[in-house]
Structure formats: structure tokens, C-alpha cells
Amino acid sequence: MAKAKTILGAAAIALLAIATNAQAAELAATAALKADQPGAPISRYVYGQFSEHLGAGVYDGVWVGPDSKIPNVRGIRSDVVGALKDLKVPVIRWPGGCFADEYRWRDGVGERSKRPSRKNNWWGGSPESNAFGTHEFMDFAEQVGADPYLSINVGSSDPTEMREWIEYMTSPGDDTLAQERRANGRDKPFKVPFIGIGNESWGCGGEMTPEYYANEYRRFSAFFHKNNDNPAVRVGSGANAFDTNWTDVVTKNAGRFMDAISLHYYTLPTGKWDKKGAATGFDKAAWGQTFAQTLRMEDLLTQHIAVLDKNDPDKRIGLFVDEWGTWYDVEPGTNPGHLYQLNTLRDGVLAAANFNIFHHHTDRVKMTNIAQTINVLQAMILTKGDQIVLTPTYYAFKMYTPFQDATAVPLEVQAPKITIGATTIPAFNASAAKGKDGKTYIGVANMSPDDSIKLSVSLGGLKARSVSGQLLTADKMDAFNAFGAKPVVAPVPYKGGRLVGDKLTLDIPAKSVVVVAVE
Numbered sequence: 386m387a388k389a390k391t392i393l394g395a396a397a398i399a400l401l402a403i404a405t406n407a408q409a410a411e412l413a414a415t416a417a418l419k420a421d422q423p424g425a426p427i428s429r430y431v432y433g434q435f436s437e438h439l440g441a442g443v444y445d446g447v448w449v450g451p452d453s454k455i456p457n458v459r460g461i462r463s464d465v466v467g468a469l470k471d472l473k474v475p476v477i478r479w480p481g482g483c484f485a486d487e488y489r490w491r492d493g494v495g496e497r498s499k500r501p502s503r504k505n506n507w508w509g510g511s512p513e514s515n516a517f518g519t520h521e522f523m524d525f526a527e528q529v530g531a532d533p534y535l536s537i538n539v540g541s542s543d544p545t546e547m548r549e550w551i552e553y554m555t556s557p558g559d560d561t562l563a564q565e566r567r568a569n570g571r572d573k574p575f576k577v578p579f580i581g582i583g584n585e586s587w588g589c590g591g592e593m594t595p596e597y598y599a600n601e602y603r604r605f606s607a608f609f610h611k612n613n614d615n616p617a618v619r620v621g622s623g624a625n626a627f628d629t630n631w632t633d634v635v636t637k638n639a640g641r642f643m644d645a646i647s648l649h650y651y652t653l654p655t656g657k658w659d660k661k662g663a664a665t666g667f668d669k670a671a672w673g674q675t676f677a678q679t680l681r682m683e684d685l686l687t688q689h690i691a692v693l694d695k696n697d698p699d700k701r702i703g704l705f706v707d708e709w710g711t712w713y714d715v716e717p718g719t720n721p722g723h724l725y726q727l728n729t730l731r732d733g734v735l736a737a738a739n740f741n742i743f744h745h746h747t748d749r750v751k752m753t754n755i756a757q758t759i760n761v762l763q764a765m766i767l768t769k770g771d772q773i774v775l776t777p778t779y780y781a782f783k784m785y786t787p788f789q790d791a792t793a794v795p796l797e798v799q800a801p802k803i804t805i806g807a808t809t810i811p812a813f814n815a816s817a818a819k820g821k822d823g824k825t826y827i828g829v830a831n832m833s834p835d836d837s838i839k840l841s842v843s844l845g846g847l848k849a850r851s852v853s854g855q856l857l858t859a860d861k862m863d864a865f866n867a868f869g870a871k872p873v874v875a876p877v878p879y880k881g882g883r884l885v886g887d888k889l890t891l892d893i894p895a896k897s898v899v900v901v902a903v904e
């Protein structure tokens with residue numbers, strides 16, 4: 386009887402497997418590499434990060450304090466620094482986000498035990514100890530090897546506070562602010578290559594109209610004193626998603642005083658803020674909707690770039706997508722104001738799909754900053770006590786590191802369309818670049834949950850002898866790496882590439898990221 390049950394069980398499993406795979410197919414697709422038509426460089430800053438004082442993004446995520454049992458250097462956790470160094474993080478934006486427009490830099494300098502405690506009004510009303518301030522952030526960025534990108538308080542502050550913070554950080558002289566910095570432990574001026582003048586000034590940063598913000602920006606920039614001490618790129622607070630009027634009015638009225646303007650776009654599976662969708666346990670329909678939402682990034686960039694091309698035809702003003710990524714309903718049982726969410730294979734594939742889009746616009750898109758580095762939204766790293774987990778998004782960033790400072794190479798792709806529930810999207814997107822090491826890199830995000838792709842790439846004159854790469858996938862769409870367990874979503878060597886004459890064939894598994902080097 387027991388045996389009969391086993392046989393029956395095995396048959397049922399086989400039938401189920403056939404039913405589950407019923408929709409799976411291998412899709413044929415082609416792409417043409419224009420190896421002889423190199424495009425604009427892909428700035429390494431396209432692979433930037435954003436770390437806000439929000440939930441456990443900074444406290445626990447970065448800062449544990451010098452007395453912690455968790456291994457740290459001057460209070461900054463060493464496991465996190467090590468993981469971010471491996472990602473070659475080029476830039477970190479700080480201290481917010483919405484937090485930045487209530488932040489007072491003086492709260493975060495000087496003797497730590499004497500710093501005031503404040504209420505973090507934007508993020509759960511949590512106490513802000515100010516233990517992590519300017520010096521601690523600069524130390525963190527230096528340990529990681531990243532450039533700092535500071536967001537200045539415009540909404541609830543004034544140009545004097547901005548000017549004094551900049552002087553405190555960058556003055557090489559004997560003025561009182563420089564002396565104060567030295568007394569606080571830093572002799573040499575800090576290097577501050579990027580400064581954002583306001584954040585979401587249309588919303589949490591002051592509820593301004595674009596006309597009003599453009600005037601405010603001009604007022605602040607008059608006291609910014611861009612010079613040898615402070616050569617920072619000045620970043621205007623940019624639009625919310627598809628609000629091209631903001632980009633238009635702000636760059637028309639204040640563009641000549643700015644070097645870059647930002648843009649924020651978050652991927653919500655449902656597209657609705659009141660019920661965004663779950664980070665795990667989602668179905669294929671939600672997978673499809675999520676990719677449909679994220680692929681809007683292509684159209685979004687095209688629309689804002691068209692406005693910039695009109696107001697800044699010389700392409701002097703960079704477009705910085707300094708907040709992007711997935712935003713789900715918070716993990717059940719966690720503080721809703723702390724925006725903690727898990728991160729699955731879907732996030733890894735989605736990150737790669739966005740990289741491919743950014744690579745299509747590198748003559749204007751000079752920086753992006755995913756929200757956020759640790760424990761918040763689409764994080765690279767999750768922490769729990771002394772443990773860390775590297776997420777699928779972390780690994781997507783890692784696989785794409787050869788694209789940093791590479792030269793974009795056009796890759797014309799014919800991608801079949803797939804329909805998932807009520808959503809139709811291209812099965813995959815891709816991009817290519819010539820790396821600093823001379824190899825040609827191709828990155829592919831297969832957004833089909835079911836279908837593998839046989840991609841035939843004509844190499845357009847590129848003489849190639851070998852292909853090797855890495856693959857990120859998993860059995861389940863919502864697979865995630867858990868604390869204390871072997872990662873189930875991590876890159877493995879990719880064996881699906883073949884070169885025949887001037888053609889490269891790539892067998893791309895369903896729901897995966899593939900990055901190959903061709904040489």
C-alpha cells in the first residue's frame with residue numbers, strides 16, 4: 386500500500402511539473418552589436434547608492450558605534466564596508482531624502498555624547514541620536530572608497546546654513562569653521578564632489594511650485610561659492626516621475642546655475658501608493674506588472690531628456706536619477722515608517738533591466754542612486770544583529786561592475802513580447818559596452834518568468850575568440866537570500882554562450898540576469 390502511494394505520488398508530481406511548465410517556451414530573438422559605433426561613456430556614478438537616516442539604513446546598517454561587539458572601524462561596521470568595496474560603489478548620497486530637508490549639520494558634529502537627540506519626523510518619529518554626522522559619513526565613504534554626495538537642507542533652512550556647512554567641510558584656511566573641523570578631528574578639508582540643493586522640493590522638501598523652487602535655487606546658488614575650495618557639482622532638485630513641467634520650468638529659470646538636475650522614480654508593482662504590492666509571495670501577474678512599471682524608466686528618461694535637450698542643447702546639465710528602485714508594502718510586523726522590505730530574484734532582474742535602460746541614455750544620465758543601500762527599500766544589504774545578507778540586487782550590481790566607466794556600444798535588440806496576465810512586456814532587455822579592460826560586455830535581463838531565450842547576436846565586425854560570464858537566477862521568482870543560510874540567489878559561471886563565426890549565441894534561462902565578456 387505504501388509503495389502504491391509512492392508511485393501515485395510520483396505520477397502526480399510529474400503531471401504537476403508538466404502542467405507548471407506548460408507555458409514555458411524557448412523564445413528566439415536577435416540583436417545586432419554596432420561595435421564600430423561607440424557611444425558615450427557610462428559614468429561609474431550610474432552605479433551609485435543612496436543612504437538616508439531612515440529605519441535601520443544608517444543606525445545598525447552602517448553605524449554600530451566604536452564600542453559594539455560587531456566588528457567595526459571607528460563605529461562603522463566592517464562587514465558592510467567590505468561588501469560595498471567589492472561592489473566598487475562610486476558614490477553615496479546622504480543624509481536624505483526627506484530627512485535632508487530637516488537635517489541641521491551642526492547637530493552631527495563635535496563630541497558625540499553632547500549631540501542633541503531629535504525626532505525623525507519623516508520616518509516613524511524614531512529618535513535620531515546624531516551619532517552619525519558629517520565626520521562619520523565621510524569616514525564611511527572613505528572606507529568604502531566612494532565619493533560623497535550631500536543633500537543640503539533647502540526646505541527648512543537658509544543659504545547661510547548651507548554656506549557654513551560647505552565651508553566647515555572644505556575650507557583649507559584658518560577661518561573659525563575650518564579650525565572647528567580640525568578640532569573635531571579632520572585636518573585636511575573633505576572632498577565633496579557632489580552637492581544636491583534640496584530634495585523633492587515639490588513634496589517633502591518644501592511643497593514648492595517649480596517657479597518658486599527655481600527662485601530658491603538661484604538664491605541658494607548665489608551663496609554656494611563654487612571655486613577651488615568647493616568645486617562640487619551643483620544638483621538641482623528634480624522632478625517627481627513624469628512631471629516634465631518641473632524639469633522645464635526649473636532648468637529654464639535656473640539651469641544656468643546648475644550642473645545637474647535630479648529625477649526620482651520608484652517601481653510600485655500596482656502603481657498605487659496605498660497598496661503597492663508584496664515583496665515576496667507574489668504571483669506571475671504581479672511579476673509582470675512590476676516589470677511593466679519599471680520599464681517606464683525608458684520613456685521617463687526619454688521625456689525628461691527631450692526637455693533638457695530643448696533648454697540645454699549643449700548637454701552641460703547632467704540628469705541624475707538619484708532615487709530609483711522598488712517600493713513594496715513593508716515587511717509584515719516591521720515599523721511601517723522604516724520601509725524595510727525583502728529582496729528577491731525579481732529585484733535582481735529588475736535592477737539589471739534598469740541598468741540596461743540607463744546605458745541607453747549615458748550622454749545625459751551621469752549618475753543614478755538606488756534607494757537604498759542597507760535595510761531600506763531595494764537594498765543591497767540586509768542586517769540583523771551581527772549578521773548580514775547580500776541580496777539579489779547586490780549581486781546584479783556586482784555582475785554589472787565592468788560597465789563602470791566603460792563605453793556604451795549600441796546593441797539593437799528585437800525582443801519578442803510576452804503577455805503575463807493582463808500585462809504585455811518585452812521578454813528581455815539588454816545593453817553592451819566596451820570595458821576599460823578592452824573586453825566587450827553584454828548584459829541581458831530576461832524578464833519572462835517562464836521562457837528561456839535563444840539570443841543570436843551579430844557582432845558587427847568584432848573579432849571574438851571567447852565568451853565567458855555570470856548568471857543570476859533561481860528556481861522560484863521570489864527566491865531570496867535568508868539570514869544564516871547559504872544564498873540561493875547568487876551568481877554562478879555562465880555556460881550558455883557560443884561563438885560561431887561573427888555570431889554569438891546566448892541561451893538565457895527564464896527569470897535571469899546574464900552578463901558576458903566577449904574577447
Ligand code: AHR
Nearest residue numbers: 481482483484584585756
Ligand atoms: O527613499 C525614501 C524616500 O523617498 C526619500 O526620503 C524621498 O526623497 C522619497 O520620497
